[in-house]
Amino acid sequence: MAEPIVQARGVWKVYESGRLRVEALRGVDLDVRRGEMVAVMGPSGCGKTTLLNCLSGLDDVSKGQVTLEGKPMAGLNDLERTRLRSRRMGFVFQSFNLLPVLTAIENVELPLLVSGVAPREARKRATDSLERVGLKPYLDHKPRELSGGQQQRVTIARSLVNEPAIVWADEPTGNLDTRHGQEVVDLLHELNSSLGQSYVIVTHDELIARGCHRIVQMESGVVRGVAAGEGRSVSLAAR
Amino acid sequence: MDLLVALLLLGAAAATLTVVVAAIRRPILWRMALRNATRRPKQTATVVAGLLIGTAIISSALVAGDSARFAIRGYVYQSLGSVDxxxxxxxxxxxxxxxxxxxxxxxxxxxxxxxxxxxxxxxxxxxxxxxxxxxxxxxxxxxxxxxxxxxxxxxxxxxxxxxxxxxxxxxxxxxxxxxxxxxxxxxxxxxxxxxxPIDPLLPRITWTNGTVAGSVDLASLLPGLPALQPLPAVTSTHSITVEKGAGVLVVALGTNPSVAAGLPPTVALRLRLTAPDGTVFSVAGQPGQVPLLLNVTSPPDQTLAVGTWTLEVAASGNAQVQYAGVAIVAYPVYDLALLQERARALQQQLKGFEDRLGPLNPFGKRSTAExxxxxxxxxxxxxxxxxxxxxxxxxxxxxxxxxxxxxxxxxxxxxxxxxxxxxxxxxxxxxxxxxxxxxxxxxxxxxxxxxxxxxxPLKQEFLQVADQKGQTLTNLLVFAGTLSILTGLLLILNIFTMLAQERRSELGMARAVGLTRKDLVRLSLFEGSLYAVAAAFLGALLGLGLAYVMIQVMNGIIARISTDLSFPPIVYRPSLGAFLGAFASGALLTFLTVYGAARRQASLNIVRAIRRIDEPDARGGRTLGLLLGLPATVVGLLGLALGWIPNPVTAAFFADYRFTLRVFGPLVAVLGLGLALRPLAKRTTLLPSLAGLLAAYYTASYFLIGRYENPTETQIVGPLRGVLLTLCVVVLLVHFEALPRSIARLLERIKGLRAIAIPAMSYPLHRKFRTGMTLAMFAVVILSIGFFSIFGALFQVDPSRQSGGFDVEARSTLTVPDLAPFDRHLLPAGLVTGSWQLPEFRSEDRKLITVSGAQTGTFRDYRHIVYGYDEGFADAQQFRLLERLPEYADDAAAYRGVLARGDQVIVSYIYSTNAAGQALSHKVGETLNLHLGATTVNFTIAGIQEQYHYPGIFLPKERVAALFPATANVYLFRLAPGSDPEAAARLLESNYRDVGFDAKATVAQVLEEQASFRQVLGAMKLFLGLGLLVGVLSLGIITSRSVLERRQEIGMLRALGYTAAQVRRVFFVEVTFTILLGALVGVACAILVTFGLWFAIIRDLNYPYVVPWSEILILVAISYVVALAACWAPIGRTGKVPPAEALRYVE
Incomplete structure (x- = not known):
């Protein structure tokens, strides 16, 4: 069994606003292994996105410990965590979050430029990344000139361009119709098997979850159970 | 409270009433608006802060204008005291x-x-x-x-x-x-x-001559003869007519110079003057005494007896004398024109006898007192x-x-x-x-x-003038403030567009659950009116403070430039009228802008709004576009044609509005064309194309329009053309994506900015409308300040070109024909190497001089000046001519030619100026008309000087003496090399103190005039600086809103690995880009506009075109630093945005 790339132990996340106290995560334990695709499921407000944010270092945990590749995140300051994100992580969001005025290739090369890669090298790697997701003909297209699925593929290309150890995907097909959703899911599986990165996918879609190696079921801020998935792309046409 | 303020208040009240009625009818919308306004107090505060700036400018302009008006009134009160x-x-x-x-x-x-x-x-x-x-x-x-x-x-x-x-x-x-x-x-x-003092008397002259002899005692002459009867004396009698109103009768008698040089020493003359009422006045001279004067002056409250006065001339002594004399009856004349006219006639009458009237010259009678x-x-x-x-x-x-x-x-x-x-x-x-x-x-x-x-009614008249001057100043401030207000309005529009953008999803949801488009407009209007009222109130208050600061600065300027006038400082005087006027206009402007923005945002697509997808390029209805656009295009083109092509319609109806037609005709045509083509072309293609077309036309117009005739039209339409040109350039630039992209590529080469450049340029590229408005705000303000900077620099020409090579100029309080008798010999030998006396006639009669029938000389107040010059001056002067008649080979020939001919004149270029203030509108060869009462004397303009320091016309001395008997003199001196002109001027004053000599170093005078001009322009720049303040502050507010709106983007960047410092840098580069691009556009347009104006109207004056680069750079640097300071806090906040929270941020 592959070693865990991310380990969460007793993770709590509490939001406090005046007298209001919301316990979004209540003692979550979770391991994500290298090359593994993990789906996080649960009803709205159960803490899925919060878990993703905490595990990726986008947000602080209130209690507990998260380690990435054996390094505890709690010991890192903001700058170090930012560096870690830019070098070891990729992100895919439901609403794509592409800069609308930039072309596909410009969007993809952003993480490389921020990591200090030379512009020429960044351009080459961004082109490769877009080629990998099947968008080579669309390098100079702006997001609004692409379909939703294509936009999400640009996002995926951007998440992979810096060869991360793990990709965090929050509802990657949430804004897509079935056909485009399928394209994205297939692509994620294909990349997972070809590049071996780990994927944590927050989703409401059982079919997407079923295609992952493991399915983490959450409820009210705790992990209710972990089930095994099929570990291969499942057709979304059935839904 | 004046009518305008009342109308504004009425308008504001009507708008408020409309909102209240609508709120009563749709209370739920009112509740939503109220909660929107109060749910984020900090954001509301930034919106109100942005909105209040426009009102503050209006308020400060009104209060400063009011205070200035009251200051001028105060000047009158202080000057006149209790005198009414x-x-x-x-x-x-x-x-x-x-x-x-x-x-x-x-x-x-x-x-x-x-x-x-x-x-x-x-x-x-x-x-x-x-x-x-x-x-x-x-x-x-x-x-x-x-x-x-x-x-x-x-x-x-x-x-x-x-x-x-x-x-x-x-x-x-x-x-x-x-x-x-x-x-x-x-x-x-x-x-x-x-x-x-001398009374304004007009003499009527009666020449007398005759022969008189004393009674000859023959016995004493011939003692040997038997008693002889003495020969009777020979007397002579003359009649002098005295008409009503005469105050003085002077008889002067001497020997006839053609017969004898003087009176024999044994002979004495006697004069006896008998009034019609029998009163006798007489004088008896001593033997040999000539001339003999008899002066009869009536008491102040009486006049001389009307009728025929009898003058009897007698002599004593044994000789016959042929005498000649003059009887002068002086009549007071209090009509200056009549006085001048009669004096001219008298001069002709006295021709050749001036020297013999020497003893009557009043100027020798200098008195002193301790x-x-x-x-x-x-x-x-x-x-x-x-x-x-x-x-x-x-x-x-x-x-x-x-x-x-x-x-x-x-x-x-x-x-x-x-x-x-x-x-x-x-x-x-x-x-x-x-x-x-x-x-x-x-x-x-x-x-x-x-x-x-x-x-x-002395005080009333003075106060009316004071009010007029105060009003002029208020108008000037409001006009200068208009640009600031324009930037304020752009800011309001910007803020509400941003608010709408932030809330698109929410508004989409509101539409989805049943709110109509009108409801959305109402919702925005309700919220906007809350902001409008609060901002107008606070803005009007802030304006009061701003006015205080402005007045302090204005007082500083007054103290520097009014050394001769001692104008008292302006006292800060806020008034309720100014406050209410500013409040009402601020509230109304905000209300109207909010309404416009609300209507725009209400046309959203529900689904796109909810899903936060950008609206596609709205192309509008083809039919509507054609219906509105085509007629507008035709009207605009017609206006353009009427403005350019000479035709009877323009001559009959738009003779004074050619410039307006030329500026606004194309604008209307382009707007019409835009409407008509909108359904057919992409906005991103159409807008820059039309803006480029218009910008090219306006640029060319500066070089094509050489004449500006109507001053009002020029002063209003002229600046608007500059603003329109700037706006066109802004539209062009925001659509010219290659520019920010190139800048981004350039910045990428800098290692520290590698990841910064692209996201920094993405917002300006994406949000063209908002970026355009921000750029426009900055550019228009920099344009106006830059314009005044360059315009001021154009007139800072070498002062020696104005002095004509003379070092000291002087005038005397007393007009004397010759300075020599008053010379106290205090001047060191060799100090003055040359001096010239020019008779100078000044008149405030606007109609005294016309050129080809038109009034000229708008550079200063209407005050015509005529100088007389002679050969000495012609040889000594170094006043260059801009133009001269072709018959003269060089300038010197022109000056001498005018002297020789007598029907030509040389004029300062001020006399080539037309009503719109454009120099060289009149040319050599044109006729200069001198209107002297009933007669008009015409001269051909032989040369036009480039100097304005002596803003008059130059005629031969003899001609001036003949045309204007009563003239003052201007004295010009040239000093030995190395002399100090100011010290020499003081010495000259002292030397000729008896005639009230007022001497000034010429170059210093010219420099002082230039400095005054600069100070006035400086005051204008200062007020325009308020607009800059708006631009700067607004950039802070816009950045603040931008940070809120773009939290998701910030979160995404942070997720991608941007550090907090890098995100801050993204915003920093973006703000820098906006400021510098705005400044660049403003400066470029200011240079273009001033160069165009220089080319059209100033170039011919031999003034070089100069750009005060250091001043411009300082202006840009200050704008940049202050703008960055204003954006510092919001930029700083970007780094503190928690990425996870930002990613899920929904307004």
């Missing part, structure tokens, strides 16, 4: 004191006014022997020590006051201004030198002299010194009430004073001086 009306002859010649007695004794006058007093006012030169300082032009005011106390007290320097009753003969009260000029202290003795400074006053009494060099002396002294016993030249009256309140009784007082004057005039039907008296 006056009775005097225009020009202040003297009239009988009996008139003053009659006014003072009149019971009706006593009932209508509080106080009445009289003055004897004249002028002289004053020297302080203690300090050696000298002041050539000092007003000396004789006042009634008792009666004048009714007009208030003299406030004294160092505290205290005196009513002036105790002033003794030989003492004087000096104004603070004079004390400063001469460094006076109380008790000092001063030397006053003056020439007694006065002791009893007190120094800082004001209080009024009398119009507080701000001048003046001395107050007892009226009895003035009578005696100036030889005006029984005469005064000003009566003043004070109405009941205080200094300000007295004006209310003006109508009544004037009515009473006029009635009294008419009664007095009826008592003196033959006395021209009494008939020429006029009652003047």
């Amino acid at each position: 009306e006056s009775v005097a002859i225009p020009g202040y010649p003297y009239f009988p004191e009996a008139v003053a007695d009659a006014f003072a004794a009149d019971p009706q006058v006593r009932g209508a006014v509080d106080a009445v007093a009289r003055h004897v006012i004249w002028q002289g030169a004053l020297e302080d022997p203690a300090s050696g300082l000298f002041e050539p032009n000092v007003a000396v005011i004789g006042y009634e020590t008792q009666a004048d106390a009714g007009f208030g007290v003299y406030e004294l320097q160092g505290g205290g006051a005196t009513d002036g009753r105790d002033l003794r003969s030989g003492q004087a009260i000096a104004t603070g201004h004079l004390a400063q000029s001469l460094q006076l202290r109380g008790g000092e003795r001063l030397q006053l030198s003056y020439v007694p 006065l002791q400074v009893a007190a120094i006053t800082t004001g209080g009494r009024g009398d119009l002299f507080d701000f001048r060099d003046a001395l107050f002396i007892p009226i009895a002294d003035a009578h005696r010194l100036f030889g005006r016993e029984g005469q005064v030249n000003l009566l003043k009256f004070s109405n009941p009430g205080d200094v300000e309140g007295g004006e209310a009784g003006t109508e009544q007082a004037v009515e009473v004073l006029n009635a009294t004057l008419h009664r007095i005039q009826a008592q003196y039907p033959d006395l021209p001086s009494v008939q020429a008296l006029e009652v003047k």
